[in-house]
Each structure stands twice: as structure tokens, then as C-alpha cells.
Amino acid sequence: MSFKVYLARTRGFCAGVERAIAVVNRALEKYGTQKVYVLHEVVHNKHVVADLASRGAHFVEHLSQIPNPEDKVVIFSAHGVGTKTVEAANALKLIVIDATCPLVNRVHFKVSRAAKEQKEVVIIGHTGHQEVVGTVGQYDGPEDKVHVILTPQDVEKLDLVSNKAIFATQTTLSIDETALTVKALKEKFSFIEGPKNDDTCFATQNRQAAVKTLAQECDLVIVAGSKNSSNSKRLSEVASSMGVRSYLIDDCEGISDEMLAGATKVGVTAGASVPEYIVQDILKVLAQKGGSEVILTGDEQIHRVFPLPDGLD
Template sequence: MTSHELQKIVLAEPRGFCAGVDRAIEIVERALAKFGAPIYVRHEIVHNTYVVNNLKEKGAIFIEDLAEVPRGATLVFSAHGVSKAVQREADARGFTVFDATCPLVTKVHVEVAKLAREGYEFIMIGHKGHPEVEGTMGQLDHGIHLVEDVDDVRRVQPSQTEKLAVVTQTTLSVDDAAEISAAVRMRFPRIREPKQQDICYATQNRQDAVKLLSKQVDVVIVVGSPTSSNSNRLAELARKLGVDAYMVDSAEELRPEWLAGRQRVGITAGASAPEILVQHVIERIRALGAVAVRRMDGITETVKFPLPKGLKLESS
């Protein structure tokens, strides 16, 4: 790289951990500190390899099936939320449960339960198989229909349309969700929509930041794990805006050829990716020749969620 081609790094603001992820990790760490290892966690607490491995080292055991948890153990539900069936099974097996479901996901569950009592059926916009979708759809035994795209909206067959409501996975692409919502409204003009949109503030803010970032850089690196829905959406969004984008779980995955001849490298991170991974990626790009790091102007997030009862640590 010649001297007049010095590479610059531009950091998206905001990026990385959101309040729901912060809270979920703190719940597991406090449970370990208060009750000692092992603490069982149903599903990855958040979708990030580094975070999960770090908690495993501290004594967390991640499971998918509650049959793997010994009777009377302490169990944490992941930030993505769980179905009523999983809650009932946990109660029946006598676990001490701490629920790390993100409060913004819980808000959707509460809305579904309330409207179901009033006789509503639901259209859910989300990704099939994602644990958050399984948790939300599992709030009811029937009457909740998943749509993943506009084609699904054309095909979906609720049993009635008088009382119909729409809910959304919290980590979707804001633009895709808007397009699918528009198709839902067109087919079911009287459908009830949530007072506040279900897509969470952190997903919206990180996507808005990538829209700004993409105008300023030649390539975007998204720090996030392959299982992270919101991280995948950030990379997709940058590509949609005409910029090459690559997702890395760690600095080791960064390939020098992605950056060759690119003067401005944008970096962001999904809501479950810790800042330490972003710093590792910056160090790696600096080692490859970048000389300056600039932070974009962006929203400062101040959201904080309270912890569940029973996790207060005795002050030393």
C-alpha cells in the first residue's frame, strides 16, 4: 500500500451489546457467583461464540433439552425467550429458574397472551426455527401463523379475519419487516398492529448506523456469530446498499484480501458481540496497515433493564 493510500477504519455508532444482552450475561454471571457452578442455561444465552465459551469456562452448562438438567438445579432461560411448554416442564422438574428473556421479547409474549384471551389469531413475521420465534409462537397452542416473506403472506390461512393481530421477531431487518408488514396490511386491512413496533431499539439503531456507515466506506466488517440474526441482517443491509460486507466471529477470520485496495474499512458489531472482539479486529486491521480510527457520530443508548429478583449479591 503506497503512502497516499493509507487505510482508515470507521467505527459504527452504536454497535455491539444491547441492554437485553448485557442483562442476560449478567444473570448467568450472578447466578454462578451466588449459587456456584454448575448453572444450566437453556440454549445459548446470546448468539455469540466468545460469550458462550467464556461462560462455559466459568461453569455454565448449555443445554437444549431440559432432560439433561438434574432435578433441583438452577436453570437460566436464554435472552430469546421460551415457549409455555418449556416453562411448564421446568416447573414440573423443580428447577430454580431465572428468566433472562429480553424484556422487549417478553413484551411481545404479554401482548400475544392478552389478545389471545380476547379471541385473536396472529400472523408472526420472523425466521422459522429461530429460538425467539419458537418461544413467541409457543405462547399459544394454536392460532399463530408464521410468515417469512411476502409469498408466505399470500398463502397464510387464518381461520378467521375478524380478530387478527400481527407480531414480529425483534431482530429482523427493519426494511424487510416493513415490506412484509405492508403485504400483511394489504391482505388483511383490519389487522391489529402493536402500539410500538416489535423490532427492538437496538436492532433499529444498529441498522440505521450501517446505512450511514455504508455511504462512508469501501467495505464493511460485521463482528458477530453465524447464528446471530441481528448480525446477519447488518451484513445483508450493507450488501443491499452496494458495499461488500463480511461477517467474522473473531479477528482470526479476517482475510487480508477483503481489505486489499480498500481505503476506508467500516466496522460494526451485532447486539450480542462484545466490544473486546471489535478491538481485536481493529488491532488486526492496524497490523495489516491501517493508520487511523474514526468513530461515527451516532445515538448514545442509555436503556438498562432490571435483573430478576433473587440475584442480588451480598455486599462484601
């Protein structure tokens, strides 16, 4: 077996993920391993979560799972939480550290303001995804005034009760598919306010642009990322939508000879929550299987840094 490997320059950790991981590490240094709890996976990557857990962070799905909560530390994940969760944490006298990505917070602010202005809100995103749950949870108003939709077909079925509404989107959606939903939304509800395109973040946008470049060059695209990572899944779907075989794998153990069969140009990229060592492990396995020539493709990654929350920097 012999093939070339095309590696996306723009891949892996984004600024929001780096910040969230740094928050947990700093909290462990500052408060010690007995006290630090993280509500939900801090980012959607099983290796990152396992690594932080091995350093002493406790991951929980509910605040009620934190024993003797007074003076324990709770960290909210990069995906954000609703205001009721913040209130519940304060009521339990937990020390709250918010690792919500600043770009998710920007969407939270818009939804919160819409509630104050008594506007309805349409959120384009995946029902049940942690980020969407947190964004819906910013709306302090009647529940029937917040709508979560995803596709243009959902727009057809959508009824708004007033003519004052905004839309917002999950930050990690497919750019192309979201554009169709936004178009349908604006056509049906001409009064709706919102961003020019969507609220997808720079990391989502430039990783999807990079995977398109890979898909143009390659006959197989391997995306490193966990199955519950929205942005990683979208990368694999974008490649598939361009007619290229694509696989989403957690790590090098996901590579098989069947996967590589017949491929002459294998693209490799990684979602925004994937550590670089996972990519390097994948490259090593590909080299063992006949893909030792690695060609960097696409634009240089623009490295951004988000400051840590107050009290941790």
C-alpha cells in the same frame, strides 16, 4: 495496503444481552458452578458462551439434559421460551431464572393476550429461530391459529380463518424488509391489529441505522458477530443491500488480505451480542494491515440498562 477505518459508535452489547450475561454471572455467584444450567445459548455469540462455560455454566439444549434436576438452576436465554418449557421446568422442580429480554417479553404478552381473546396471530420472523419458537409458544390455543411468515410472498400464500387477528414480529429483523411484509399484511388483511411498524427493538433499529451510515461512507463493511446471531446477520445484509461488500466474522481471525483488497474505507461494527474486546481485536489487526486511522461515525450510543430479575439484583 493503506486504508481508513470507520467505526460505528453504536455497536455491540445491547441492554438485553448485558442483562442476560449478568444473570448467568450472578447465578454462578449465588448458586455455585455445580448447579447452574442455561437452556440454549444465553445470547447468540460463541465467545460469550465459551466465556460463561469456562466460568462454570452448563449449556444444554433440552431440560432432559440436566442431571438430577431437582434444586438445580435453569436459566432461560435472552430469546425466551414458550410456556410449555416453563411448565416442564417447574414440573422438574428446577429453580427457574428467566433471562428473557424485557423487549421480547413485551411481544410474548401480546401473543398470550391474543390467545385469550381467541384471535389468530401472525408472527413475522425466521422459522426455527429461538426467539420465534418462544413467541409461538406463548399462544395457548389451536396450533393452526399461529402463523410464522417472513416475506411479502409468504403473505400472498397466507390464509386466516377468521377476521380477528394480530401480528407481531421478531425483535431483530431487517427494518426495511419487515416494513414490506407488514405493508402486504395490512393490505391483504385490513382488520389485522398490531404495532404501527413492527416489534423490532431499539438496539436493532439503531444498529441498523448506524450500519447504513457506515455503508454510505465505506467500500467494505466488517460486522463482528456469530453466524447464528439474527441481529448481526441483519447488519451485514443491510450493508450488502446498499451495494457494499460486507463480511460477518466471529473475530479478528476472520480478517484476510483478500477481504481487504482494494478497500480504501473499511467500516467496522458489531452485533448486539458481541463483546467490545472482539471489536478492539479487529481494530488491532486492521491497524497491522494498514488501517491505523480510526474515524468514529454515527450517533453516540444511548446506553440503556435493564434491571435483573427478582432475587438476583
